Amino acid sequence: MGSSARPRIRHGEGHVAVLRLEVLDLRQPIWRRVLVSMRASLLELHGIIQHSLGQDPTDEHHFEVDGVRYVDPGVADHPRRATDQTSIATLAPGPGTRILHLAATESEPWRHVVTVEQVGPRLVGQRVPLCLDGGGAAPPDDCDGPRRYTALLDALAAPFDPRAAELREWLPEHFDPAYVDLNAVNAQLGRLPKHRPAA
Template sequence: MSFDPQPAISVLQLRISVRGLSPPAWRRVLVPEHLMLAQLHKVIQVVMGWTDEHLHQFTIRGRRYGEAHDGVLQFSTVANELTLAAFSLREHEGFIYVYDFNAWWRHDVRVERRMLRPRPCRLPRCVAGCGPCPPEDIGGIDQYLESRGERSEYEFLDWLESLREGPIVLDDLRDEVDQWLVWLDRRFDRRTANERLPQILA
């Protein structure tokens, strides 16, 4: 009996980084080249840690691509009509992904490698990354950096020490703890991201 392997597929290794953050927040992902731009948007949302509450757009070779919505910014082409393969992206070529038009979180997306992989491979997949993603609705880069300074680990220790100085109101304490957790528990978890990624192509 002859063995007839399935054809390999073209895979892109992308590096996605949020511009202006220090320390940086970036992710490295493997995606099939036949992935739709709308699906790439979902990949970025998952691996960066956003929750897809705002509008977005891609800018590739000077043209904008995004979702069509009545009464909002119109795009050159809708993102669910094009795949990455339609652009024949070269290695080291980059493009821009913007999330939340008020905060204007600008992501630099760069093609690091192009490769062939056997078809039964688990894609998309995050293979590396570093740095926490800003919380939703924090504002732009300046507001984020200011709030991050106010919610550092040292400030948290000072806040814990202040609890010893007076009576504690449990309801107020619960709200304050929730706000601290938003900032203190923002580590990048690659395993969690990879558990969610298969749902994008399901």
């Protein structure tokens, strides 16, 4: 009789998590599902969120979990509360954990909710971070905050709005608010430091 044993799965170092990133305060949802290393710091997670959603990774930021705030290292008054000193695994050890992330802009902050959907061992050669799925296009550059983006979409949806033609000239060519280019998102994530495949 032939062997029915399953091939052995090789695990790398540490664990990975599947996170759902969702932009708050919008009528039209924008979200991404990403695979990340549980060893990543919150500062690294900030970069992953910003690149996944087409936003500026240099924006000042903070995270909130269970009423505790973890802040941008540049403004932290206590090193334990700095985002470069805290890992995802520390704050989100298992599925169901929700983390609030805020990124400042010149007008109003973008707010994102991060939900841990799955946690498991990291496979050898597994690429992280990696965007697995998503919905809704990233807001255009210099679209600071959800109210401006909502006003932009409202103007584009109104054919007789005098602002619509001007706004279309400002938008990227063929901008579609429902389209997500996962290849482009992953190209951005691939430029981030660390998160290399486990040996």
